Amino acid sequence: MQQLVEKDPDAAILWFWKAINGRDRVDSALKDMAVVMKQQDRAEEAVEAIRSFRHLCSKQAQESLDNLLIDLYKKCGMVEQQIELLKQKLRMIYMGEAFNGKATKTARSHGKKFQISIKQETARILGNLGWAYMQQNNYAAAEVVYRKAQMIEPDANKACNLGLCLVKQGRLDEARRALEDVTHGRFSGAGDGKSTKNKAEELLREIEVRPATSTSEVGLGVEDEIMERIELVLNDWVPLRSKRLPIFEEISAFRDRIAC
Template identity: 65%
Template sequence: MTRQRKESEAPYHHLVEKDPEAAIALFWKAINAGDRVDSALKDMAVVMKQQDRAEEAIEAVKAFRDRCSKQAQESLDNVLIDLYKKCGKIEEQIDLLKQKLKMIHQGEAFNRKATKTARSHGRKFQVTVRQETSRILGNLGWAYMQRGNYVAAEAVYHKAQSFDPDANKACNLCLCLIKQTRYAEAKSVIDDILQGKLLGSDEPKSRNRAQELLRELETCQSSSMFSEPSGLSLEDAFVEGLDQLTSQWTPYRSRRLPIFEEISPFMDQLAC
């Protein structure tokens, strides 16, 4: 970023802290004037979210994203996902996350490269295809959990862990298993966290949550009168479909993978 650009953006950042509503008005002015629309639209949506105007922010992003560059579209998708979370729009969130997964597996999101540069809290870092796939699957699993669809969430978290396992997703997977009264499997997941086998297991937040899940598990076990389900489930079929996708996945090609057509019906059924 040039010195001139930094100086031109400084008043916006100062105004956001001092008078968010005035900052939103300036962002609107910049968008209408075609002045750095990429950053203006994204920043305006973020400020609107902070001002409890998330619904309005969603409409703004949808209406004006066609004025933004191709490079800004993925970032705007991430903004939309956060806005959908804020508004409790689970269906829209799920649909967009599926679309992002589809773009990755078609080689579009990474421009057929093995890594891409990501940005978080002002710093840049490299992200691999597997890491990004796991992150999006984790978000998709969380969205299913918000709907109480623990079968779908479990299937997605299992696949996310196969790409890039960590303690946070393991905790969510454990909760999905507890909700399905599959206590032995849940205990195994908790043990992996408490024994430090997963990335992030040593973080206090992860360990505390694992301990909470262990207490919840013990309470459920002592009061449960139900046996664990058995047999082939919709989740099994969904996981099998994801496994086929993984085996056929070649992110460096631009061809459309037919396996996604096979997975879509499972995703739609699981979302019901």
């Protein structure tokens, strides 16, 4: 099948359609078809295919389909849909329903397996949510989300985006501190690359020639029902009978603090 995808992706898509219609390994057929469609710049078709046929897939496949949909929404510029799905995934984490109730899950990348924790998944989703708010120019909302993500699992890329949010709001001293953390190499990991540092340096140069302004707007566009439940994962995750995570810290005090 991999050879068919590489040589004739259109034929591969027809084969995937046939498998789906014949109820033959629908989980893999739908996901693989959507990936090929995305590669062929047919992301909107892939979105409709997932929406139309995901009910035929197993419960275990739904989470990976959601992740694929988020990527497709991003490619299509469907920001509102992306935000809503990201919030839905955060609700699942809050209710203890993510990872099928387990503390970690096994993921694959480039043929290798690795473990992802609830903590890492929460930070990843918040990072994506912050990016989506930035696409709407809602930098105050993005700031709140990025700060929360950094409290959970800090990295250079999110710090750089946080700095940009602060620049856009005219809070240049705060932005400078966030960006200098990036340029001084205070983070490690995948987001600590040369391109991230270059972006931070560019923003710092912009700050030097930009007049300072200020705004007290914090978290605009972020519904209280969601943001009050995006709590900080601090300890090992242990599901309770209620399924709610016992280790979340309320965000309200944090929001009051940064609003001052």
